[in-house]
Amino acid sequence: MKMVKSTLAVLTAAAVLGVSSFAQAGATLDAVKKKGFVQCGISDGLPGFSYADGKGNYLGIDVDVCRGVAAAVFGDANKVKFTPLTAKERFTALQSGEVDVLSRNSTWTSSRDAAMGLNFTGVTYYDGQGFLVNKKLGVSSAKELDGATVCIQAGTTTELNLSDYFRANSLKYTPITYDTSDESAKSLEAGRCDVLTSDQSQLYAQRIKLAKPDDYVVLPEVISKEPLGPAVRQGDEEWFDIVRWTLFAMVNAEELGLDSKNVEKTAKDTKNPDIARLLGGEGDFGKDLKLPKDWAVQIVKQVGNYGEIFDRNIGAGSDLKIQRGLNALWNKGGLQYAPPVR
Numbered sequence: 001m002k003m004v005k006s007t008l009a010v011l012t013a014a015a016v017l018g019v020s021s022f023a024q025a026g027a028t029l030d031a032v033k034k035k036g037f038v039q040c041g042i043s044d045g046l047p048g049f050s051y052a053d054g055k056g057n058y059l060g061i062d063v064d065v066c067r068g069v070a071a072a073v074f075g076d077a078n079k080v081k082f083t084p085l086t087a088k089e090r091f092t093a094l095q096s097g098e099v100d101v102l103s104r105n106s107t108w109t110s111s112r113d114a115a116m117g118l119n120f121t122g123v124t125y126y127d128g129q130g131f132l133v134n135k136k137l138g139v140s141s142a143k144e145l146d147g148a149t150v151c152i153q154a155g156t157t158t159e160l161n162l163s164d165y166f167r168a169n170s171l172k173y174t175p176i177t178y179d180t181s182d183e184s185a186k187s188l189e190a191g192r193c194d195v196l197t198s199d200q201s202q203l204y205a206q207r208i209k210l211a212k213p214d215d216y217v218v219l220p221e222v223i224s225k226e227p228l229g230p231a232v233r234q235g236d237e238e239w240f241d242i243v244r245w246t247l248f249a250m251v252n253a254e255e256l257g258l259d260s261k262n263v264e265k266t267a268k269d270t271k272n273p274d275i276a277r278l279l280g281g282e283g284d285f286g287k288d289l290k291l292p293k294d295w296a297v298q299i300v301k302q303v304g305n306y307g308e309i310f311d312r313n314i315g316a317g318s319d320l321k322i323q324r325g326l327n328a329l330w331n332k333g334g335l336q337y338a339p340p341v342r
Helices: 002-023 027-035 061-074 089-094 110-113 156-168 182-191 198-208 238-255 263-271 273-279 294-300 306-313
Strands: 038-043 078-087 118-119 125-126 130-136 148-153 172-177 195-199 215-220 224-227 230-231
Touching: 027 038, 027 061, 027 238, 038 061, 038 089, 061 078, 061 238, 061 294, 061 306, 078 089, 089 118, 089 156, 089 230, 110 118, 125 198, 130 156, 130 198, 148 156, 148 182, 156 172, 156 195, 182 195, 182 198, 195 198, 198 215, 230 238, 238 273, 238 294, 238 306, 263 273, 263 294, 273 294
Parallel strands: 038 078, 148 172, 148 195
Antiparallel strands: 118 230, 125 224, 130 195, 130 215
16 A cells, blocks of 8 residues: 555656646747847857847847847847857856857767756857967977967866877877856957967967958867857747757758748748748647748848858958858758758
């Protein structure tokens, strides 16, 4: 009898926990709608990804992902507020509820995905760790860096990657860690370290901020996989789906030839069923996400497709001039691929 009662107690507790867990679904969306904006965690200043211009306006590919979420939820890409975060602050800010989404050049890893209570919603930028050096150092390969002093940003995946690479190649180094990417770049410029290591995209972004960027070169080695993307808290699948499909909508829009200039007209005139489903002309897929019927139209109209946000922030239309490479669409030799709206 005691065993039966004990079993019933366990089952009852499990049922209560299950209901409690289910009750959390949609909590973030409800809270966002109540306050009237999306609170987005971004970098504390990384050109091309998230930074403030001279007027205090936030720009960058990570910023545009957040603006896309606001466009999907509110039909207004401006209904978003930004919280600049250091690498050490970023995950705590998301876990604590200080921000609704983290869109801050953060690498998707197993420990972050499984042990930190986070869910990564997709890959905004496929990256890899590299090395930035002053040309006067006279090296052309990372394998020539034996004994180097290396500047690193604390709280990032770069520390372990660096250790692994130097150990695998029987090289020695002295690490110097800094809280922000700007601090580490200024230290390289001041000669306090021989090399700066970080994601290659970040190295290009930091290089253009140096007084003499042409004096510095990014070495050819890429020593890691760094899939960068937005993250949300675990336990709220509805909000996870909204952030995930915001990015997917941008990628699908580019593949289908939709951009900020033609999306409204195409939504009215299209005979293409794939386009009609994405833009709300066929079916009611917005309802599945608890979003308006024209959610994807608003994202593309107000923020752009993936190609547009890439080009203006970090690609051909930007100071960084980063080539698409791995971030080209899957049908153009890259890795960017989004499931269909169906």
